[in-house]
Amino acid sequence: MADEMQVIEKSLSINNKLPKQLEKAIDRNVVLRIGWTSAGDPVPKNGELGLCPNLPKGAKIRSLGKLGSFIACAGKGGTYTHQGEVGAYFGAGNDGNINTCERGAGDYLGFAMKSGKITVLDGAGAHVGSQMEGGVIMIRGDAGKAIGSGMKDGLIVVHGDVGSDPGTGMTGGKIVINGRCPSPPPDVELRPLKPAELKEINALFSDEDQKVPSDAVCLTSAKKQRHTPAKTSEGDYSTLILIGEEKPPLQFGTCDTITIIGEREGRGDALALPIPVLPYVSSGVKSDVLHPCLVEAKPRNIDIALIHSENLNEAGSLLTEAAGFAVDLDAFPKLEPEHIEGLLVALRSLCGIASPFMLIRGISNTQRLHLQAREVGSDAAISRIEDGSGMPIVASLPMIGRSASQNLEGNLCQKSAIIPWACDSRDVAIACASGLDFIISKPEEDLSSWLEKLEEGLNHHLRQLGLNAIEQLDRGNLRAISMDTASMSGIRLAGYDRPLPHWFAR
Incomplete structure (x- = not known):
C-alpha cells in the first residue's frame, strides 16, 4: 500500500507542476520531457499513472519509462509521445491530441475518444477503441479481443492480428485489419475495402509503414442502433x-x-x-x-x-x-x-x-x-x-x-x-x-x-x-x-x- 501511495503522490506531483511548465514550453515552442534530468540523463518513470491529462493545443510532451493507466486522457490538441509501455486507457476521452506510444499499450486504448489520433507501435490489449465516437487509432502489432467494442464512429487500423469478437456492439465507424481476423459477431459485417475507402484512409498516414494494403479487411456495423432495457426500481418511502x-x-x-x-x-x-x-x-x-x-x-x-x-x-x-x-x-x-x-x-x-x-x-x-x-x-x-x-x-x-x-x-x-x-x-x-x-x-x-x-x-x-x-x-x-x-x-x-x-x- 505504501508503494501505491508513493506512486500516486509522485503522479500528482508531476501533474501539479505541469501547467506552469507547459506555459513556458508552449511560449518557447519546445518539448517538455518527463523521465530525464535537466542535464538530459535518462531517469525512466515506473508505474506513474494519470499523467498529462487535458493537454492543450501547442503542448508537446515526451516521456520515458513504463507508465500505468489513464495516461494523456481528455487531451485537447496537444502532442504526447511516450518511449516505453503504457497501461490501460491510454488516450481515453481524447479530443484532439496526437498521442504516440513507441512500445505496447494496455486494454481500452482510446476509450471514448472523440477526435485526434493515437498511434501504438508494438501492439495493444483488449477493447481497443471501445465506445469511441471519432478520431483515428493506428496499431502496429497485434490487438486483443473485442476491438472496437461499442464503437460509434471513427477509424481503427491494425497492422497485425486481432482477437475474438471484433467489433462487438459497434454501431458505426470502421475497423481496418491488415492481418488475421476471426469471424465477427452476427451484427458486424466483414468486407473488403472499396478503392475510394482505401485512398481516403491512406491519405491519413504519411508514414509508408502505416498505409493499408488493398487486401486488408474492413469491419462495419450492420446494426445502427441498439436498445437497452429501461432501468426501473420498485416503490418509494411511502411505507x-x-x-x-x-x-x-x-x-x-x-x-x-x-x-x-x-x-x-x-x-x-x-x-x-x-x-x-x-x-x-x-x-x-x-x-x-x-x-x-x-x-x-x-x-x-x-x-x-x-x-x-x-x-x-x-x-x-x-x-x-x-x-x-x-x-x-x-x-x-x-x-x-x-x-x-x-x-x-x-x-x-x-x-x-x-x-x-x-x-x-x-x-x-x-x-x-x-x-x-x-x-x-x-x-x-x-x-x-x-x-x-x-x-x-x-x-x-x-x-x-x-x-x-x-x-x-x-x-x-x-x-x-x-x-x-x-x-x-x-x-x-x-x-x-x-x-x-x-x-x-x-x-x-x-x-x-x-x-x-x-x-x-x-x-x-x-x-x-x-x-x-x-x-x-x-x-x-x-x-x-x-x-x-x-x-x-x-x-x-x-x-x-x-x-x-x-x-x-x-
Missing part, C-alpha cells in the same frame, strides 16, 4: 413513517440541517449543503440559487461535476470550474483498482488535489463501492437506486447500512443514494434517519421553490420529533407500516415496535 422517541415536540426554533461534504483535517475545500440534498441538474443551474448541485455541464464554483464516459473529453473545462467531482464508475467498463487510481489522479489534478470527490455505483454493487471508496479515500460513496436490478427502494436501506458498517466504519467517507424521483422533505428525513448523510434527487421544475419547501419541511419534521439537528435522526425514528417493508428493511414494524423475528435469525 415508512417518522416517529419521536418520547421527546416533546419543539414549537419554535431553527434546526441545524447543514451537511458538510469533504471535511477532512488540513483541507479547506469542504462543501456545505444547507440541507442534506444534492439536486441533480444535468445541464447546469440557470437560476441564482446558491445551493450546490450535481451537474454534467456548466458547473458553478459550488457545484459537483458528474464525470462519465460521455463527457470525459470535457473533464478539463468541467473540473477547472467545479468545486469537486463525482465519477460514475458504472459508465466505464471494468475498472481494476489501478485503473480507478489512474482516473482519479488525472481528475484530481484538473480539479485540485484538495477538492472533494465521490464515487457512484448501482445499488447492487454497494459493497464493492464502499470498499473502493475506502481504498481511494473518497469523500462520499453514492449508490444509484435505479440501476436496472429492480431492487425495491426499502430493501436498499439495509444493504447500504450493513455494507457501510462493515467497510466504512471509522472512515470519513459519507454515504449517499440517488433516488429516482423528486424528493420531498419527508423523504429527506427518512433517508437521513436510515443512515444516509445526504441524498441526490432530480428537483421539481422550480429549483428555488423546491429547495425552500424542503428546508421548511425538514425543519418542521425535526421539531415534531423533538430534535434540533439533522444528525440526531436515526433508525429509532423509523417505523414500517407494512409487513413487506418491515420484512425487507429490518425497520421496526409499527405497532409490533420491533424488527420482524427473521432479522435476528443466524
Whole structure:
C-alpha cells in the first residue's frame, strides 16, 4: 500500500507542476520531457499513472519509462509521445491530441475518444477503441479481443492480428485489419475495402509503414442502433413513517440541517449543503440559487461535476470550474483498482488535489463501492437506486447500512443514494434517519421553490420529533407500516415496535 501511495503522490506531483511548465514550453515552442534530468540523463518513470491529462493545443510532451493507466486522457490538441509501455486507457476521452506510444499499450486504448489520433507501435490489449465516437487509432502489432467494442464512429487500423469478437456492439465507424481476423459477431459485417475507402484512409498516414494494403479487411456495423432495457426500481418511502422517541415536540426554533461534504483535517475545500440534498441538474443551474448541485455541464464554483464516459473529453473545462467531482464508475467498463487510481489522479489534478470527490455505483454493487471508496479515500460513496436490478427502494436501506458498517466504519467517507424521483422533505428525513448523510434527487421544475419547501419541511419534521439537528435522526425514528417493508428493511414494524423475528435469525 505504501508503494501505491508513493506512486500516486509522485503522479500528482508531476501533474501539479505541469501547467506552469507547459506555459513556458508552449511560449518557447519546445518539448517538455518527463523521465530525464535537466542535464538530459535518462531517469525512466515506473508505474506513474494519470499523467498529462487535458493537454492543450501547442503542448508537446515526451516521456520515458513504463507508465500505468489513464495516461494523456481528455487531451485537447496537444502532442504526447511516450518511449516505453503504457497501461490501460491510454488516450481515453481524447479530443484532439496526437498521442504516440513507441512500445505496447494496455486494454481500452482510446476509450471514448472523440477526435485526434493515437498511434501504438508494438501492439495493444483488449477493447481497443471501445465506445469511441471519432478520431483515428493506428496499431502496429497485434490487438486483443473485442476491438472496437461499442464503437460509434471513427477509424481503427491494425497492422497485425486481432482477437475474438471484433467489433462487438459497434454501431458505426470502421475497423481496418491488415492481418488475421476471426469471424465477427452476427451484427458486424466483414468486407473488403472499396478503392475510394482505401485512398481516403491512406491519405491519413504519411508514414509508408502505416498505409493499408488493398487486401486488408474492413469491419462495419450492420446494426445502427441498439436498445437497452429501461432501468426501473420498485416503490418509494411511502411505507415508512417518522416517529419521536418520547421527546416533546419543539414549537419554535431553527434546526441545524447543514451537511458538510469533504471535511477532512488540513483541507479547506469542504462543501456545505444547507440541507442534506444534492439536486441533480444535468445541464447546469440557470437560476441564482446558491445551493450546490450535481451537474454534467456548466458547473458553478459550488457545484459537483458528474464525470462519465460521455463527457470525459470535457473533464478539463468541467473540473477547472467545479468545486469537486463525482465519477460514475458504472459508465466505464471494468475498472481494476489501478485503473480507478489512474482516473482519479488525472481528475484530481484538473480539479485540485484538495477538492472533494465521490464515487457512484448501482445499488447492487454497494459493497464493492464502499470498499473502493475506502481504498481511494473518497469523500462520499453514492449508490444509484435505479440501476436496472429492480431492487425495491426499502430493501436498499439495509444493504447500504450493513455494507457501510462493515467497510466504512471509522472512515470519513459519507454515504449517499440517488433516488429516482423528486424528493420531498419527508423523504429527506427518512433517508437521513436510515443512515444516509445526504441524498441526490432530480428537483421539481422550480429549483428555488423546491429547495425552500424542503428546508421548511425538514425543519418542521425535526421539531415534531423533538430534535434540533439533522444528525440526531436515526433508525429509532423509523417505523414500517407494512409487513413487506418491515420484512425487507429490518425497520421496526409499527405497532409490533420491533424488527420482524427473521432479522435476528443466524
